[in-house]
Structure formats: C-alpha cells, structure tokens
Amino acid sequence: MNAVIENILTRRSIRSFSDKKISREDLELIAKAGQYAPSAMNQQTFQITVVTNEDIIKRLYTAIPKYMEGLNASAYNFYGSKHLMLISDKADKEIGQMDCACVAENIFLAAHSVGVGSVWVNQLRNTSDGEEVRAALNDAGVPADHKVWVIAALGYASAPVGDKEKIAKIHFCE
Ligand SMILES: Cc1cc2nc3c(=O)[nH]c(=O)nc-3n(C[C@H](O)[C@H](O)[C@H](O)COP(=O)(O)O)c2cc1C
Known part of the structure; x- marks a missing residue:
C-alpha cells in the first residue's frame, strides 16, 4: 500500500490531547496542506486562522456554550487542544x-x-455570530464577514485510538 493511502486509512479523530506543543514548522506545514485544497471556481476566499493563544482558545470554549443549548459547558474545551485551525x-x-x-x-x-x-x-x-464568540474571533483575526465552518482541533493523542467503528458502503454498478 502506498504511503498516501495508508495515511488516509489510518487517520482517526482524536478526542484527548496531551499538553505537548506542536512545532511552528509542523503547524505551518499542516496549514499549507489546507491552503492547497480544491476551492469552487478557485475563488480562494477561505481563511485558515491558526490559534495557539491560550486566552483566545479559552474565550472561545467558554463563549460557545452560551449560544448553544445542550452543550455541557463544564466539559467543553475542544478536548484540551492547544492548537486550533x-x-x-x-x-x-x-x-x-x-x-x-x-x-x-x-x-x-x-x-x-x-x-x-x-x-x-x-x-x-452555529455560534460564530454570538456576541462573545465574535469578539474572540475578531481578536483571533477571523474576518468579520466570515463564518467559521470548521474548527480543526489539533494536538498529540494522549490515549491510544481504536479501529474505525463503522464504515459506509461502496457500491459498484458494472
Ligand atoms: C461534518 C462533521 C462534523 C463533525 N463534528 C464533530 C464534533 O463536533 N465533535 C467531534 O468530536 N467530532 C466531530 N466530527 C468527527 C466525527 O465524529 C468522526 O469523523 C466520526 O466519528 C468517524 O471517526 P473517524 O474520524 O475516527 O474516522 C465531525 C465530523 C464531520 C465530518
């Protein structure tokens, strides 16, 4: 199996991060991979905001539950991630x-x-426009007219990851 396919097949979502910091070099490399994604009509209007500022991260995970019913605010901290994209x-x-x-x-x-x-x-x-959330996003440098569609929370896994639990179907019609 080639290295690219192996990388795809072995990636898993990580929900427990250690305190170990990701190097600036790796953060830049990871963000650059994002920059090179396909973009409809090549408009390239998206932005990747790399946040390692602990105060901003805390402001975000504290503010988000105020605008979203059902989130357990006391447990909500992006799984302890110290690096958000x-x-x-x-x-x-x-x-x-x-x-x-x-x-x-x-x-x-x-x-x-x-x-x-x-x-x-x-x-x-769903919460980008909540007042406290937007204030933190502004301070992070997210453009005011942007909605954050994804937070990519990054870090080193603090626990082993299991196998993929479920897998969608592939159907060939030949
Ligand atoms: C659109 C989308 C939204 C997701 N939202 C969350 C989320 O809010 N919190 C979370 O822990 N995982 C979230 N996930 C991760 C999925 O739960 C995860 O990809 C899925 O369980 C399969 O596991 P795997 O990534 O290890 O293959 C999301 C994934 C996608 C594609």
Missing part, C-alpha cells in the same frame, strides 16, 4: 461550507502524516 469563509457564500470541508480534510490528513492528531469540532458554524 479555524476554517472560515464568507458567511453569505453557500459553497464556502464545502470548500472548508475540503480544507479540513487536507488538514486532518497532513496532521496525521506528521504524527499529529486532530478532530473536527462543529459548534462554531
């Missing part, structure tokens, strides 16, 4: 959601290829 695009651009999903997968795979774990955290897509 906020993947955003213009809020009025419907296809931006799809562009951002492509960016996210590139980020997850690039991270895995250098031994960094990751998980998609979904809650900003």
Whole structure:
C-alpha cells in the first residue's frame, strides 16, 4: 500500500490531547496542506486562522456554550487542544461550507502524516455570530464577514485510538 493511502486509512479523530506543543514548522506545514485544497471556481476566499493563544482558545470554549443549548459547558474545551485551525469563509457564500470541508480534510490528513492528531469540532458554524464568540474571533483575526465552518482541533493523542467503528458502503454498478 502506498504511503498516501495508508495515511488516509489510518487517520482517526482524536478526542484527548496531551499538553505537548506542536512545532511552528509542523503547524505551518499542516496549514499549507489546507491552503492547497480544491476551492469552487478557485475563488480562494477561505481563511485558515491558526490559534495557539491560550486566552483566545479559552474565550472561545467558554463563549460557545452560551449560544448553544445542550452543550455541557463544564466539559467543553475542544478536548484540551492547544492548537486550533479555524476554517472560515464568507458567511453569505453557500459553497464556502464545502470548500472548508475540503480544507479540513487536507488538514486532518497532513496532521496525521506528521504524527499529529486532530478532530473536527462543529459548534462554531452555529455560534460564530454570538456576541462573545465574535469578539474572540475578531481578536483571533477571523474576518468579520466570515463564518467559521470548521474548527480543526489539533494536538498529540494522549490515549491510544481504536479501529474505525463503522464504515459506509461502496457500491459498484458494472
Ligand atoms: C461534518 C462533521 C462534523 C463533525 N463534528 C464533530 C464534533 O463536533 N465533535 C467531534 O468530536 N467530532 C466531530 N466530527 C468527527 C466525527 O465524529 C468522526 O469523523 C466520526 O466519528 C468517524 O471517526 P473517524 O474520524 O475516527 O474516522 C465531525 C465530523 C464531520 C465530518
């Protein structure tokens, strides 16, 4: 099996991160992989905001539950991640959601290829405009007219990961 396919087949979502920091070099490499994702009509309007500022991360995980019913605020901390990549695009651009999903997968795979774990955290897509959330996003440098479609939470896994639990079907019609 070639290395690219093996990387795809062995990536898993990580939901428990250690305190070990990812190097700036690896963060740049992972973000660059996101930058090179396909983009509808090559509009390239998305932005990847790399957040390692602990105060901003805390402001985000503290604010988000205020705008989302049912989230357990006391347990909500992006699984302890110290590195977030906020993947955003213009809020009025419907296809931006799809562009951002492509960016996210590139980020997850690039991270895995250098031994960094990751998980998609979904809650900003519905809360980006909550007042306290937006203030933190502004301070992080996310453009004011952007919605954050994906938080890619990154870090080193603090526990072993299991096998894939479920797998979707492939159907050949020949
Ligand atoms: C659109 C989307 C939204 C997701 N949202 C979350 C989330 O908010 N929190 C989370 O822990 N995982 C989230 N995930 C990760 C999935 O739960 C995970 O990919 C799935 O369980 C399969 O596991 P795997 O990534 O290890 O293959 C999301 C994944 C996708 C594609």
